Amino acid sequence: AVVSTQSTGMKRRFFYGAAFSVYGGVAGLYDLGPAGCALKANMVNFWRNHFVVEENMLEVECTMLTPEYVLKASGHVDRFTDFMVKDVKTGECYRADHLLEGHLEKAIEAKGCTAEKKAEMEAVLRQIDNYGLEEIGGFIKKYECKAPATGNNLSDPAEFNLMFGTQIGPTGLLRGFMRPETAQGIFVNFKRLLEYNQDKVPFA
Numbered sequence: 001a002v003v004s005t006q007s008t009g010m011k012r013r014f015f016y017g018a019a020f021s022v023y024g025g026v027a028g029l030y031d032l033g034p035a036g037c038a039l040k041a042n043m044v045n046f047w048r049n050h051f052v053v054e055e056n057m058l059e060v061e062c063t064m065l066t067p068e069y070v071l072k073a074s075g076h077v078d079r080f081t082d083f084m085v086k087d088v089k090t091g092e093c094y095r096a097d098h099l100l101e102g103h104l105e106k107a108i109e110a111k112g113c114t115a116e117k118k119a120e121m122e123a124v125l126r127q128i129d130n131y132g133l134e135e136i137g138g139f140i141k142k143y144e145c146k147a148p149a150t151g152n153n154l155s156d157p158a159e160f161n162l163m164f165g166t167q168i169g170p171t172g173l174l175r176g177f178m179r180p181e182t183a184q185g186i187f188v189n190f191k192r193l194l195e196y197n198q199d200k201v202p203f204a
Helices: 002-012 034-054 068-074 096-109 115-126 133-142 183-188 190-196
Strands: 016-018 030-032 065-067 081-086 093-095 158-161 165-168 174-178
Touching (some): 002 016, 068 183, 081 096, 096 115
Antiparallel strands (some): 016 030, 065 174, 081 093, 081 158, 165 174
8 A cells, every 4th residue: 555655646746657648558668757867867876876986896888789699699589588378368468487376376275275285286386487388388277277367268378588679770680689688788898898907807
């Protein structure tokens, strides 16, 4: 309730607001208002004063776009994915492992759950981060998971790449992504930073 009240107050004072709200908005996209911009600037300055000024860390600001071949080399293209399932009627998407986890946690607490069944489901929960696509799909069917909002059946899980893809340049031949992590710029600039720091490590 406290968080909800604070969020409402911050929206009313336009610390932030849903982007494109006059057109209905898009989930996950927000604009910062004047107070929000000032708050962000203060947070960045606080961060910079601590890490750059006091701790003498080297600061770099790298491009937001990264060519596909860079992220292919780092493993992001092949492994930066989540397993997703859809409500077969509404198309609503859910992260498969989270949905399975929530379903099993409720089933364990349900009346009538035997000790044997409870132990079985707890074993699945302990290993849930290690299961592959087919295993997650098998458990969703075995435990009869349904879409939380509607109770409808779910599709088979599919891989969803978490990176935002785009094309670089007018030809569209060079594929790229919005950088999935800020650390990538540090890695590819390591040699330059080493030379800048007179071949001394660490950079702080």
